Each structure stands twice: as structure tokens, then as C-alpha cells.
Amino acid sequence: MLFKGLVTIGDYFIFLKKVFSKPAKWSVFFKKLVFEMDTMGIGSMLIVSIVSVAMGSVITLQTALQIESSWIPSWTVGFTARTSIVMELCPTILSLLLVGNIGSRITAEIGSMRVTEQIDALEVMGINPASYLVLPKVSASVIVNPVLCIFSIAFALVGGFLTVWITDCVSTYNYIDGLTYCFRVYDVIYAVTKTTIFAFVMSTVSSFYGYKIEGGALELGKASTQGIIVSSFIILILNVVITNLML
Amino acid sequence: MIEVCDVSKYFGEKQVLHSINTNFEEGKVNLIIGRSGSGKTVLMKCLVGLHAPEEGKVLYSGREFHNMPDGEKQHLRAEMGMVFQGSALFDSMTIEENVAFPLDMFTQQGEGEKRDRVDFCLECVDLQNINRLYPAELSGGMKKRAAIARALACNPKYLFFDEPNSGLDPKTSLLIDELITKITHDFNTTTVVNTHDMNSIITIGETISFIYQGRLEWTGNSSNVLASDNPVLNDFIFAQPLVQRLKK
Ligand SMILES: Nc1ncnc2c1ncn2[C@@H]1O[C@H](COP(=O)(O)OP(=O)(O)OP(=O)(O)O)[C@@H](O)[C@H]1O
Ligand SMILES: [Mg+2]
Numbered sequence: 403m404l405f406k407g408l409v410t411i412g413d414y415f416i417f418l419k420k421v422f423s424k425p426a427k428w429s430v431f432f433k434k435l436v437f438e439m440d441t442m443g444i445g446s447m448l449i450v451s452i453v454s455v456a457m458g459s460v461i462t463l464q465t466a467l468q469i470e471s472s473w474i475p476s477w478t479v480g481f482t483a484r485t486s487i488v489m490e491l492c493p494t495i496l497s498l499l500l501v502g503n504i505g506s507r508i509t510a511e512i513g514s515m516r517v518t519e520q521i522d523a524l525e526v527m528g529i530n531p532a533s534y535l536v537l538p539k540v541s542a543s544v545i546v547n548p549v550l551c552i553f554s555i556a557f558a559l560v561g562g563f564l565t566v567w568i569t570d571c572v573s574t575y576n577y578i579d580g581l582t583y584c585f586r587v588y589d590v591i592y593a594v595t596k597t598t599i600f601a602f603v604m605s606t607v608s609s610f611y612g613y614k615i616e617g618g619a620l621e622l623g624k625a626s627t628q629g630i631i632v633s634s635f636i637i638l639i640l641n642v643v644i645t646n647l648m649l
Numbered sequence: 650m651i652e653v654c655d656v657s658k659y660f661g662e663k664q665v666l667h668s669i670n671t672n673f674e675e676g677k678v679n680l681i682i683g684r685s686g687s688g689k690t691v692l693m694k695c696l697v698g699l700h701a702p703e704e705g706k707v708l709y710s711g712r713e714f715h716n717m718p719d720g721e722k723q724h725l726r727a728e729m730g731m732v733f734q735g736s737a738l739f740d741s742m743t744i745e746e747n748v749a750f751p752l753d754m755f756t757q758q759g760e761g762e763k764r765d766r767v768d769f770c771l772e773c774v775d776l777q778n779i780n781r782l783y784p785a786e787l788s789g790g791m792k793k794r795a796a797i798a799r800a801l802a803c804n805p806k807y808l809f810f811d812e813p814n815s816g817l818d819p820k821t822s823l824l825i826d827e828l829i830t831k832i833t834h835d836f837n838t839t840t841v842v843n844t845h846d847m848n849s850i851i852t853i854g855e856t857i858s859f860i861y862q863g864r865l866e867w868t869g870n871s872s873n874v875l876a877s878d879n880p881v882l883n884d885f886i887f888a889q890p891l892v893q894r895l896k897k
Pocket of ligand 2: 690811
């Protein structure tokens with residue numbers, strides 16, 4: 403069991419080495435990169451906006467409900483909501499959401515190409531399939547996910563604002579005051595850095611699980627689940643490590 | 650010329666190829682024949698490097714393939730075309746893009762030149778008006794022919810066909826056989842074909858390697874395949890009543 407785990411980790415790094423070799427043709431790489439960025443970015447926008455608005459709304463409501471003491475300043479609600487949204491909810495929850503959304507798609511796509519021998523066909527042509535197929539996906543998600551994270555933060559804050567406006571749990575003036583109180587750009591940099599690292603983990607791990615499939619459709623389903631579980635697990639552990647290092 | 654020296658292949662405990670020794674000659678159609686499950690596909694995958702044989706080696710014009718440096722290997726592979734048993738067309742691309750793919754990757758040709766080449770290759774395999782369709786929209790036989798067109802696109806020096814005419818009607822099958830022979834002779838390619846199609850065995854095999862349960866059982870060509878006195882080969886060749894009648 404332990405031995406098998408170590409072998410898998412070794413295979414993963416060998417796979418990474420194959421992925422990060424020079425593309426055979428840069429024009430083809432950029433064409434694929436743009437295509438992937440389009441499908442990942444535009445394709446995830448709807449779900450990201452819905453989830454973010456809901457997250458921002460609920461975290462604001464919860465905070466407002468918990469803090470009902472007259473000697474806690476009223477900007478606290480906005481401040482707490484902003485901090486949770488920027489530091490944890492958007493980078494981490496969003497990344498986990500994208501694992502299910504983008505990661506599983508990557509595993510399924512690469513895995514089905516493996517099962518139907520399309521990867522073998524690339525290899526026989528003298529093309530490095532790992533680099534040709536995976537590098538554009540990894541690059542695209544490392545570029546797109548942080549942008550989605552910024553959007554997600556914006557949507558979540560808007561969601562919080564709307565909730566305050568509709569329910570009137572605190573005054574909108576106090577909420578905005580809290581949102582802007584003691585704002586540090588470093589927090590956003592922290593969030594974006596985390597998302598970038600998580601994007602790398604998500605895209606490489608899910609490609610890896612698709613790439614190494616042996617067998618048929620049954621294996622494909624299994625690999626897809628495994629890819630999601632393993633990337634989520636690594637993301638959660640890295641989250642603790644990065645939080646320790648950066649804050 | 651491709652030389653196969655003592656190649657053995659295992660999957661776990663199971664030995665699938667037992668020290669195969671044979672040669673595939675330049676400018677000739679070389680057949681690998683044998684029953685289903687005898688190891689034809691595995692041998693072909695060993696030739697092109699998709700499987701690494703545990704023992705023995707494969708030589709391309711005298712150079713050992715499996716321990717070539719990566720750069721040299723890719724160079725050699727750019728000169729190979731292969732048609733897989735299951736076609737292996739890229740299903741995210743149209744047929745046209747599939748056939749143009751090797752040209753995109755390995756040549757500097759302009760759009761017009763590429764389109765001409767694609768049309769020519771598709772015409773060779775008798776496919777018309779399907780340029781814009783996706784592989785999922787074609788029949789099995791059409792996919793196979795599109796895969797053949799893709800393998801031809803770059804004018805390869807080495808051509809590998811894994812059962813090119815299984816799933817084709819007799820007439821198209823004949824067309825493919827003629828095409829394979831013509832290309833091999835016109836461009837002096839080293840062509841290796843896996844088949845158990847009797848017509849191909851009798852008509853196009855300039856060298857024939859017969860594999861039985863992972864062992865090379867017999868070598869010859871289409872003119873002496875019917876006259877052989879190898880019992881296992883005869884069992885395979887004369888399995889169908891039609892061929893039995895032919896013999897009489
Ligand atoms: N990846 C693999 N893992 C384990 N065993 C395999 C693998 N590929 C092939 N085999 C075994 O090797 C043997 C030869 O298979 P192969 O695919 O070469 O047959 P074939 O001669 O091409 O048959 P067919 O005419 O049906 O295509 C079979 O017994 C098969 O079970
Ligand atoms: Mg086969």
C-alpha cells in the first residue's frame with residue numbers, strides 16, 4: 403500500500419517532467435491554450451458567479467446573526483465577511499469547486515483519449531502526448547483560475563451587499579465601511595497565489611489520473627473519481643501549509 | 650528494413666511473444682498473419698515502440714530502436730504512419746483536421762497546399778464529402794479509411810496497418826489492398842500489415858510471417874502460402890470452406 407503510493411508519486415513526477423518539455427510547435431500550443439482558456443474560463447463563469455453570490459450572502463448573514471452585541475462596532479460584520487471571503491472562501495472553496503468542474507473534465511477527456519488509443523497514435527507520430535495534451539491545460543488553468551478567483555471575490559462581496567441591503571441586518575453604510583476597513587492588497591495577493599498553486603495541483607493531478615488509465619470505460623469512471631479525491635486532498639493539505647507560510 | 654531479433658514480450662506473468670525473429674523488407678508489403686489473440690497487435694506495438702519488449706531488439710536500418718535517444722526516436726517516428734485496429738482518430742477534430750494533423754505538426758506547408766494534400770489522401774481511400782464531419786459521425790469502415798488517409802499524409806517511410814480491412818466490404822477491402830500495394834511500390838516504403846483476411850494473404854503478401862500462440866510458426870509469401878505443409882498454418886489458412894474448395 404505504502405509502496406504503491408510511493409510508486410504513484412514517482413510516476414507523477416516523471417509525468418510532470420514529460421509535460422514540461424518544449425512543445426513541438428509553439429503556434430499549435432498557443433492555439434490550444436486559447437481554446438482551453440475559453441472553455442475553462444467562460445465555461446465556469448456561471449457556476450462560479452452563482453456559488454460566489456450565495457457564499458457571500460450566507461457568510462454575511464451568519465456573521466450578522468452571531469454578532470448582535472451593542473459594544474462590538476457595527477463595521478465588524480463587513481470586515482469579518484470580507485476577510486473570510488478573500489482569505490479562505492474564494493481561493494479554497496472555489497478551487498475545490500473547480501476540481502469537480504474542470505478537473506473531472508480533464509481526466510475524462512485525457513482518459514478517453516487513452517482508452518481509444520488516441521494517445522498511442524500521437525506517440526507513434528513522434529509527438530510527446532503529455533506535453534501536447536496536458537501543457538496547454540495546465541497553463542490555461544494556472545492563468546484562468548486566479549482570474550476566476552478575483553471575479554468570485556467580487557461576486558461574493560456583491561452578494562453580501564445585496565443581502566445587507568435586502569434584509570437590513572446592518573446598515574449598508576456600516577457594511578461598506580467594514581469592507582474597506584484596514585484593507586490590505588497583500589490579502590488579495592495571498593488569495594491569488596493560493597489559487598494559482600491549487601490550479602497547478604488540480605490540472606496536473608487530474609491529467610495524471612487520466613493519462614495513466616489502463617483498461618476501458620470502467621477505469622475511466624474510477625480515475626475520474628480518484629483524480630477529484632486526490633486533488634482535493636492535496637489542496638486541503640497545501641492550504642494549511644501555505645496559510646502557515648504566508649501569514 | 651526492419652529486423653526483429655529475439656523479441657519476447659510479457660504482461661505480468663503471461664508471456665505473449667516468444668522470441669520472434671523476422672525481417673520486414675523495404676519496398677515490400679510484409680504481412681503478419683495469425684488467429685485472433687495470437688499476438689499480432691502486440692508485435693506491431695513492439696515494432697513502433699508502444700510496448701517495450703522485455704527481451705530482444707528491433708532494428709530500423711541497422712539502428713536499434715528501443716534504446717535510441719529521445720530526439721532520434723522522435724525523428725524516426727515522424728517517418729512512421731500507423732493505422733490502429735480501432736482507427737484512433739482524434740474525436741475532437743474533423744476528418745479534415747485529423748488528416749491534416751501530421752502536416753500541421755511536421756511541415757511548414759501553407760493552407761492551400763495542406764488542403765490539396767488532405768483531399769488527395771481522402772480521395773485515395775475513396776472518401777468524399779466528409780471533410781467537415783467528426784469521427785463520431787462516420788461508420789466503422791469510413792473511420793478506418795480516414796485513419797489510413799491520416800497515416801499517408803506525411804509520405805511516411807514506414808507504414809503499419811493493424812487489420813486495415815477488417816470491417817470493410819469486399820470491394821472496399823480490395824481497394825485498400827490495392828492502395829497499400831501501390832503506395833509501397835511507388836514510394837518504396839517498408840509496409841507491415843496485420844491481417845487475417847484471406848484475400849490479402851493470397852494477393853498482397855510479399856513476405857508473410859505466421860504467428861501462432863505468440864511464436865513465429867512459418868515465414869514465406871503469398872505464392873507459397875497455399876502450398877505449405879505446415880499443419881498449423883494449413884489449419885489457419887483452410888479454415889473457411891471457400892478456401893478449402895479453392896484448394897481442391
Ligand atoms: N495490455 C495488455 N495486457 C495484458 N495482456 C495483453 C495486453 N494486450 C494484449 N494482451 C494479450 O496478448 C495476447 C495477444 O493479443 P493481440 O492483441 O496481440 O492479439 P491479435 O493477434 O492482435 O488479435 P486480433 O486479431 O483479435 O486483433 C492476447 O492473449 C491478449 O490477452
Ligand atoms: Mg489485433
